Amino acid sequence: MSPPHGGDDDTRKRAAQPIRAYGDRMGDGAVQLSFTLPVAASARAKEAARRYAEGLGLKHVLVTAMEAAGREFSFFVVYGKSDIVIDYGVIEVPEVKSAERTPKEINDVIKKQLGRRVVVVGACTGSDAHTVGIDAILNMKGFAGDYGLERYPWFEAYNLGSQVPNDVLLQKAIDQRDDAILVSQVVTQRDVHRENSRHFIDEAKRRGVHGKQLLLLGGPRVDHKLALELGFDAGFGPGTKPSDVANFIVHRLLQRRGAPP
Amino acid sequence: MEALPIDPAVVAECRALAARVADGVGRFIQAHSTVSIERTVLRAYGAHGADPDGVPLVNTCVARLQAAGQLGLGAAHALGRELLRGAATIQEAAEALAYGAPPEPPGPGDNLETIRRALAPYTAEALAVIDRSREHREADRERLGTGPTPLKYVIVATGNIYDDADQARAAAQAGADIIAVIRSTAQSLIDYVPIGATTEGYGGTWATQENFRIVRAALDDEQERLGRYLQQVNYSSGLCMPEIAYLAAVERLDMLLNDAMYGILFRDINPRRTLCDQYFSRRVIARAGIVINTGEDNYLTTADAVEAAHTVVASQFINEAFAHAAGLPDELMGLGHAFEIDKGLEDSFLLEIAQAQLVRQLFPKHPIKWMPATKHKTGDIFLAHRVDGLYDLVGVATGQSIELLGMMTEAIHNPYLHDRFVAIKGADYVFRAARHLGDELRWNPDGLVVRRAREVLASAHALLRETVEEGLWSAIARGVFADVKRPETGGRGLEGVFARAPEYLNPVLEALEETP
Numbered sequence A: 001m002s003p004p005h006g007g008d009d010d011t012r013k014r015a016a017q018p019i020r021a022y023g024d025r026m027g028d029g030a031v032q033l034s035f036t037l038p039v040a041a042s043a044r045a046k047e048a049a050r051r052y053a054e055g056l057g058l059k060h061v062l063v064t065a066m067e068a069a070g071r072e073f074s075f076f077v078v079y080g081k082s083d084i085v086i087d088y089g090v091i092e093v094p095e096v097k098s099a100e101r102t103p104k105e106i107n108d109v110i111k112k113q114l115g116r117r118v119v120v121v122g123a124c125t126g127s128d129a130h131t132v133g134i135d136a137i138l139n140m141k142g143f144a145g146d147y148g149l150e151r152y153p154w155f156e157a158y159n160l161g162s163q164v165p166n167d168v169l170l171q172k173a174i175d176q177r178d179d180a181i182l183v184s185q186v187v188t189q190r191d192v193h194r195e196n197s198r199h200f201i202d203e204a205k206r207r208g209v210h211g212k213q214l215l216l217l218g219g220p221r222v223d224h225k226l227a228l229e230l231g232f233d234a235g236f237g238p239g240t241k242p243s244d245v246a247n248f249i250v251h252r253l254l255q256r257r258g259a260p261p
Numbered sequence B: 001m002e003a004l005p006i007d008p009a010v011v012a013e014c015r016a017l018a019a020r021v022a023d024g025v026g027r028f029i030q031a032h033s034t035v036s037i038e039r040t041v042l043r044a045y046g047a048h049g050a051d052p053d054g055v056p057l058v059n060t061c062v063a064r065l066q067a068a069g070q071l072g073l074g075a076a077h078a079l080g081r082e083l084l085r086g087a088a089t090i091q092e093a094a095e096a097l098a099y100g101a102p103p104e105p106p107g108p109g110d111n112l113e114t115i116r117r118a119l120a121p122y123t124a125e126a127l128a129v130i131d132r133s134r135e136h137r138e139a140d141r142e143r144l145g146t147g148p149t150p151l152k153y154v155i156v157a158t159g160n161i162y163d164d165a166d167q168a169r170a171a172a173q174a175g176a177d178i179i180a181v182i183r184s185t186a187q188s189l190i191d192y193v194p195i196g197a198t199t200e201g202y203g204g205t206w207a208t209q210e211n212f213r214i215v216r217a218a219l220d221d222e223q224e225r226l227g228r229y230l231q232q233v234n235y236s237s238g239l240c241m242p243e244i245a246y247l248a249a250v251e252r253l254d255m256l257l258n259d260a261m262y263g264i265l266f267r268d269i270n271p272r273r274t275l276c277d278q279y280f281s282r283r284v285i286a287r288a289g290i291v292i293n294t295g296e297d298n299y300l301t302t303a304d305a306v307e308a309a310h311t312v313v314a315s316q317f318i319n320e321a322f323a324h325a326a327g328l329p330d331e332l333m334g335l336g337h338a339f340e341i342d343k344g345l346e347d348s349f350l351l352e353i354a355q356a357q358l359v360r361q362l363f364p365k366h367p368i369k370w371m372p373a374t375k376h377k378t379g380d381i382f383l384a385h386r387v388d389g390l391y392d393l394v395g396v397a398t399g400q401s402i403e404l405l406g407m408m409t410e411a412i413h414n415p416y417l418h419d420r421f422v423a424i425k426g427a428d429y430v431f432r433a434a435r436h437l438g439d440e441l442r443w444n445p446d447g448l449v450v451r452r453a454r455e456v457l458a459s460a461h462a463l464l465r466e467t468v469e470e471g472l473w474s475a476i477a478r479g480v481f482a483d484v485k486r487p488e489t490g491g492r493g494l495e496g497v498f499a500r501a502p503e504y505l506n507p508v509l510e511a512l513e514e515t516p
């Protein structure tokens, strides 16, 4: 069996490793940024941009471009240097952990160790109409040459599509006694994805699903850390392949049965 | 640009096939109406306002008629009867239908002709309102003039209409010609048009009559300062497609996203509902002189742009046929297509040119709408900005009419003020630098571009032939367009479709159908 993936072994204590942004010379702290101020372009506006960048903590600020982005708006490109130092050594990021099996190995292990098909249901929820992400995980075609869960003989995958209310998704999952529920959230303006995900978790708790069925969240602005904070079992961001998801689900189901994951 | 050597006979056949596709569902459309069409009729007659819960009067009217089993006659029938029974105004008649005693079925004296006569002055006024708005718009456009093509089209979508208005102005000052306010998520699925100014949308801003006015007022003011006519766009799509078309017509909008199939494929709206609604809305749009924007570019977000290029062309022919059937001239058809090929492919740029030029040639009089890369953009804004440069180059070289400018932050958020500024500045540069590039280039007759254009046209032709054979309902159900499958009786809004009774009355539609 292949070793668990997920980057560094987080039980090891790492040595301190101070780092800074790097442009021309190591340790120079060089950064670039751009922004708009709601004032007409002028010498005063440019000075305001410089002070604003200083306020952000930059030194040696260079306002390299000031453009009139409208009568009452000016757009700036700014370079500067920052003294900020980050200790890379102490950084820990939760990562989805599971054995890395090929689709064939996943099917074999389900057949041998679970002896029944794994049932999952997914949807893009709320008023969000983006289906490409959840389709990439669930549908035959899959993503980047990696087949979707529908194609796994030992998975039974249901894709409810988009704009699905949270309670409709949950009801379906309860009726089918699903092993996992997959929630996709793509629109993130004013944090609507968080709001909707929180509502999903509240509903899942109310209906006693939370802690029983695996709850997975995915989308372009989702990561494992955010998903855990919101109360999901795992989070998946851009570039996720269906086999990553299959691996996670099977890993957890085996873990629950006390079988070696 | 030099014309691509494609067979005009194949093109003519595509048109004829598409007309048959549209014809195949034409009888269904003519025999049915929908709740949203009837609400539009009431609006056109002047019924307005809402109850204290915000439910529009026209919704309550239509819901009540439907519950009473009388909607098959048309809302105009009931409204006319109320007038005959003594209602002094349209508003009074509509309020009686909505809030009065349960609607009574027609009596012996209620023959079609008397009802039609009672409505006649209001029918004339309904059309006159649309005509006056059109004249107003055309006079402004004539007086101020528009910029050179490709016209620069940008989107604002803050969720707050007042921010939208400020950002629209800033975009115009930076050089944009056309401003689209895109709608909040969920709006396409709600079966009423909200009322008033709104500040709380997600992914866009609610389309309301008041919001239309706020943006138009900002552009009216701004265009005088700039000495250049500014165009306003919104969405006539979703469950309220006809009502929005009407509101846009009276508020002088210039363009409307309006597609015969988009709502079916991308919002799971029932196919019957959408095809009926698109017909009525396009009748209004034709009378108002609004340019439609069709949504074929979207197919390439769910299907692959190389494999599915022909579905875009086939759908453009179908959209054109539906639009013709609803009285729209070519000059009002902004057929959509896009620069959506995987940026990892070698020679993707050549394939893009082939498609852009092919569409330009197939639809010569149409103000076609060229759409930027979206799906193959990531958070790497620098690469995205370069992609947009190539896109602008194809746009100007192939003579696209309208260009929706690409945003370098496409994969991140709804455009910020400076995202638009950067895009406009970049497009201005490319358009200026390559203004006459198209005049200088000749096709290699055996080259990739010519081969590709012919191939796409041939596949579109084959697909149209198949669609004629199986019928549009079945093609949509089979997932021919955008890889999305939608059965004829699935999706949202089917309960709002009803058969017109033999005595069905809709003088507004009759008048629109008489429009030359």
Ligand code: B12
Pocket: A122, A127, A128, A129, A130, A131, A132, A133, A134, A136, A137, A143, A181, A182, A183, A184, A185, A186, A187, A188, A189, A216, A217, A218, A219, A220, A221, A236, A237, A238, A239, A240, A241, A245, B157, B182, B183, B184, B185, B186, B202, B203, B204, B266, B298, B301, B302, B374, B375, B376, B377, B378, B409, B410, B411, B412, B413, B414, B415
């Ligand atoms: C394609 C697309 C569309 C298509 C969608 C077609 C469809 N059926 O899905 C169409 C054209 C219909 C569309 C419409 C709209 N869109 Co759009 N769209 C996009 C676009 C271009 C690509 C998204 C995409 O398909 N990515 C490819 C997939 C494969 O990636 P993904 O979703 O991240 O999924 C991967 C992972 O995240 C993960 N994943 C995703 N979900 C899940 C779930 C689980 C459980 C798991 C395990 C993994 C997982 O796995 C996937 C594979 O790796 C993006 C811009 C961009 N380049 O990102 C805008 C974008 C997402 N859209 C946007 C908006 C605003 C809209 C509209 C709301 C606009 C409007 N007002 O009308 C409407 C939607 C209306 C609604 N009700 O939602 C904004 C969102 C802004 C924001 N941050 O909030 C974006 C970013 C564009 C922009 N800059 O404005 N859109």
